[in-house]
Amino acid sequence: MTTNAVINALPGQHGQAELACEDLGFAYGTKFIFKNVNLAVFNDELVAIIGPTGTGKSTLLRTLAYLIPPTTGHVLLDGKQVTRPSSTISLIHQSIATFPWMTALDNVKLALICKRTPHDEAVQISKKMLELVGLKADENDYPKEMSGGMRQRVAIARALAASPAVLLMDEPFVHLDELTADGLRKEIYSLVFNPETSLKSAILVSHNLREVVQLADRVYVMNGSPASIVDEIKIDLPRPRTERDSRFLDYIDQLYDELSLKTARV
Amino acid sequence: MDLDILIPLATLATIGRIFALIALSIITGWLLAYASIKSRRFENAYIPLTNVLESIPVIGFLPLVLVAFVLAIPGAIGVEAAVDFLVFDAVAWNVWIGVYQAFKTVPEHLLEVSENYNFGFLRRMRYLFIPHSIPRITSNIFSSFADAFFYISVSEVFTAGAVTANVCKGGVCSTFGIGTVITRFVVEGNYTGVFYSLVSIAVAVIIVTLSLSWLSRWAVAKYGVDTPGVIKRHAGRWRGRIAYPWHKWRAHQTFRGQPFPFSRYASRIRPHWHNHHIQSDRFNQAKIAKYACIVLVAAILAYLAYSSVKLIISVPIATWYGFLYQTPQLLEYVGADYIRVSVITLASLGLAIFAGYFLATHHRIGDVILPAIQAFAAFPAPTYFPLLFIATIPFLERLLPFFYTEVYIFLLGFLSCFYYVFFDFWIGVQAIPSEFLDVVRNHEIPFWARMRRVILPASLPYLITGLSSTINSAWAGMAIGEFWPDIAPKVSPNGLQAPFGMMYYITSNMAKGAIGPAAYVSLLFAVVVAIYGIFFTRNLMDLARRKYVVEEGIFAA
Numbered sequence: 001m002t003t004n005a006v007i008n009a010l011p012g013q014h015g016q017a018e019l020a021c022e023d024l025g026f027a028y029g030t031k032f033i034f035k036n037v038n039l040a041v042f043n044d045e046l047v048a049i050i051g052p053t054g055t056g057k058s059t060l061l062r063t064l065a066y067l068i069p070p071t072t073g074h075v076l077l078d079g080k081q082v083t084r085p086s087s088t089i090s091l092i093h094q095s096i097a098t099f100p101w102m103t104a105l106d107n108v109k110l111a112l113i114c115k116r117t118p119h120d121e122a123v124q125i126s127k128k129m130l131e132l133v134g135l136k137a138d139e140n141d142y143p144k145e146m147s148g149g150m151r152q153r154v155a156i157a158r159a160l161a162a163s164p165a166v167l168l169m170d171e172p173f174v175h176l177d178e179l180t181a182d183g184l185r186k187e188i189y190s191l192v193f194n195p196e197t198s199l200k201s202a203i204l205v206s207h208n209l210r211e212v213v214q215l216a217d218r219v220y221v222m223n224g225s226p227a228s229i230v231d232e233i234k235i236d237l238p239r240p241r242t243e244r245d246s247r248f249l250d251y252i253d254q255l256y257d258e259l260s261l262k263t264a265r266v
Numbered sequence: 267m268d269l270d271i272l273i274p275l276a277t278l279a280t281i282g283r284i285f286a287l288i289a290l291s292i293i294t295g296w297l298l299a300y301a302s303i304k305s306r307r308f309e310n311a312y313i314p315l316t317n318v319l320e321s322i323p324v325i326g327f328l329p330l331v332l333v334a335f336v337l338a339i340p341g342a343i344g345v346e347a348a349v350d351f352l353v354f355d356a357v358a359w360n361v362w363i364g365v366y367q368a369f370k371t372v373p374e375h376l377l378e379v380s381e382n383y384n385f386g387f388l389r390r391m392r393y394l395f396i397p398h399s400i401p402r403i404t405s406n407i408f409s410s411f412a413d414a415f416f417y418i419s420v421s422e423v424f425t426a427g428a429v430t431a432n433v434c435k436g437g438v439c440s441t442f443g444i445g446t447v448i449t450r451f452v453v454e455g456n457y458t459g460v461f462y463s464l465v466s467i468a469v470a471v472i473i474v475t476l477s478l479s480w481l482s483r484w485a486v487a488k489y490g491v492d493t494p495g496v497i498k499r500h501a502g503r504w505r506g507r508i509a510y511p512w513h514k515w516r517a518h519q520t521f522r523g524q525p526f527p528f529s530r531y532a533s534r535i536r537p538h539w540h541n542h543h544i545q546s547d548r549f550n551q552a553k554i555a556k557y558a559c560i561v562l563v564a565a566i567l568a569y570l571a572y573s574s575v576k577l578i579i580s581v582p583i584a585t586w587y588g589f590l591y592q593t594p595q596l597l598e599y600v601g602a603d604y605i606r607v608s609v610i611t612l613a614s615l616g617l618a619i620f621a622g623y624f625l626a627t628h629h630r631i632g633d634v635i636l637p638a639i640q641a642f643a644a645f646p647a648p649t650y651f652p653l654l655f656i657a658t659i660p661f662l663e664r665l666l667p668f669f670y671t672e673v674y675i676f677l678l679g680f681l682s683c684f685y686y687v688f689f690d691f692w693i694g695v696q697a698i699p700s701e702f703l704d705v706v707r708n709h710e711i712p713f714w715a716r717m718r719r720v721i722l723p724a725s726l727p728y729l730i731t732g733l734s735s736t737i738n739s740a741w742a743g744m745a746i747g748e749f750w751p752d753i754a755p756k757v758s759p760n761g762l763q764a765p766f767g768m769m770y771y772i773t774s775n776m777a778k779g780a781i782g783p784a785a786y787v788s789l790l791f792a793v794v795v796a797i798y799g800i801f802f803t804r805n806l807m808d809l810a811r812r813k814y815v816v817e818e819g820i821f822a823a
Contacts, residue, residue: 091708111709113709
């Protein structure tokens with residue numbers, strides 16, 4: 001399915017995708033991890049990618065960020081082909097990467113170096129991002145002095161400080177307890193649609209189907225070997241979403257069935 | 267003997283000697299490392315002593331070697347023992363430290379399994395500690411081999427004036443090997459022989475380098491605890507990412523917040539004996555092994571201590587007073603050599619950072635260039651340096667009449683040591699988690715900011731280890747370069763002689779047979795090195811472990 005077909009197939013979506021890929025494929029040597037992947041994410045949209053472990057979802061995200069160049073196909077950002085990594089597409093890793101020799105504030109400021117932001121302005125922006133993620137009081141702490149949840153919030157603050165248009169999140173809550181994760185999910189959701197940030201859209205990789213239904217507008221199902229997008233499901237629930245809504249559980253069941261069916265077929 | 271037979275035989279003799287002594291250093295390293303993790307007191311003495319001994323170049327041990335072996339044991343056996351000791355000195359420390367670090371960083375869960383199954387000493391060594399140390403050993407063998415080969419021209423043949431005049435033919439003590447053969451060819455002016463000897467060494471070095479690379483890759487694939495990526499077999503070859511995993515475990519093990527190496531780790535190894543009759547068998551086994559090690563080590567140390575004392579008391583007291591009087595001037599010589607070492611180290615560091623980073627981030631080019639650098643580094647500079655000297659002395663002497671000696675000393679020092687900081691930094695960059703490099707690229711951090719904020723801090727523990735080895739090895743090149751009167755007798759009658767310097771003082775006195783002054787300066791040097799090691803290297807390493815352990819930046823439950 002080409003990107004244009006994707007755009008045309010979506011009712012209510014108009015104009016260009018914020019981030020899209022066409023016939024994207026990645027191989028180690030001659031072995032393709034995924035192939036012929038076509039997906040798109042639009043403005044004010046959060047899209048999720050689900051699939052069994054080992055299908056290459058994390059690799060797909062890194063390819064979308066162009067941190068690893070694709071073997072086939074290309075990535076388009078606002079209609080233009082992406083040829084190198086850029087902070088406009090910001091990635092939050094599954095294993096939280098915070099530099100242990102820098103304070104939380106310095107970790108966030110790292111995202112502003114390439115923009116040659118004056119020092120005072122960089123400090124101001126970084127403090128604002130840390131406040132946004134609830135770490136105002138911890139800006140001078142080192143990652144070692146923080147919990148996993150706090151470090152993840154530093155990583156999110158850093159990703160946002162770069163003023164990205166697209167946020168790619170690779171299982172960002174997998175290491176966190178449910179309470180912390182729930183709080184962060186709500187924060188991230190509000191950030192995606194917050195006019196104060198430059199963020200226009202987000203792509204989330206997750207194994208947690210509840211989280212996916214809670215956050216995503218659309219869900220791509222990835223499966224196979226080499227992997228590809230085998231299905232796409234629109235989550236048509238009003239926001240804010242609640243698990244008490246029977247349709248919420250129906251969507252979870254639907255996604256579960258999708259994964260089981262696709263796995264069985266494969 | 268025909269050159270066609272002599273040269274290959276001599277090369278094989280040298281390589282055989284080196285690898286036999288590497289094997290000995292591995293076995294002793296295993297025993298000493300186990301003793302270190304069992305006894306904190308032993309560890310606290312063992313590590314600083316090893317650091318100090320590693321710093322003293324082979325030539326610094328020459329006075330001790332002469333007294334302990336050449337004069338004490340008659341004939342060829344004494345000379346061979348002396349040569350073996352000098353080669354052992356070149357290879358051992360690197361292997362010992364590597365094995366020690368491997369033993370210290372055995373994963374906790376594996377240790378618990380060994381305790382759970384009541385493993386005794388032999389089983390622990392066989393199933394846990396020794397396999398865990400294999401990747402580390404195979405990576406360190408290369409440095410040991412390069413070190414030993416570098417020294418072959420001073421370890422296989424040496425002279426100490428009147429001291430050796432009475433015990434060795436012509437006053438020159440030597441054993442069969444390629445170092446001896448080349449030295450003989452140089453003295454005779456037989457440059458054809460020198461050339462073919464160099465060719466023979468080059469072939470040997472390439473074969474050894476390629477073999478060790480293969481061995482290292484195999485060891486990592488088989489024994490690495492956390493091998494990154496997928497190890498594939500293609501037509502019998504092991505392939506994996508170049509980021510060898512052993513350095514993921516290096517130098518950051520702590521226990522109850524105590525910084526390594528004064529870790530309380532040793533106290534955790536307390537086997538829980540549940541079954542008495544099995545217990546007593548194993549207990550005896552461990553006790554026998556323990557006491558055997560203690561007796562062996564004590565015997566060796568006692569003999570060396572006896573030789574050292576004998577050396578000391580052989581020097582009259584009036585002479586000792588003379589040495590003490592000269593101490594300020596001798597310390598100036600030490601300072602002058604430290605300036606030379608600093609220049610060499612800075613040059614090595616510069617090359618390491620730029621070339622090392624480039625090769626670490628451009629894998630295809632690195633795959634070709636790195637083995638070539640390894641082979642070049644392993645090729646002993648003292649063997650081809652005379653040819654380089656002969657080719658360049660005519661115009662360098664005219665160009666820099668007062669400074670050309672320093673150029674050659676710098677070059678020889680640089681060639682003897684640049685590899686360590688280069689290779690360690692390269693490994694350090696390889697060990698940086700990919701997530702960090704992703705963040706750097708994602709946020710388009712420019713080169714200098716990237717180096718300053720991420721690459722250098724992330725690789726700091728490796729840089730410090732590399733710098734430490736580089737500084738220790740620079741002395742080796744300087745020891746040869748500062749006093750080499752017969753580097754090319756037919757071209758330059760005076761040869762290569764520094765106007766001043768500690769190494770010049772030691773080697774020139776040794777050549778005259780004045781062991782006392784040479785030994786005294788070696789002792790002064792050892793004290794300076796110990797102080798430097800404790801107040802500089804150790805503190806820097808502690809800082810690196812406290813703040814710059816890059817693996818701690820990745821939070822993955």
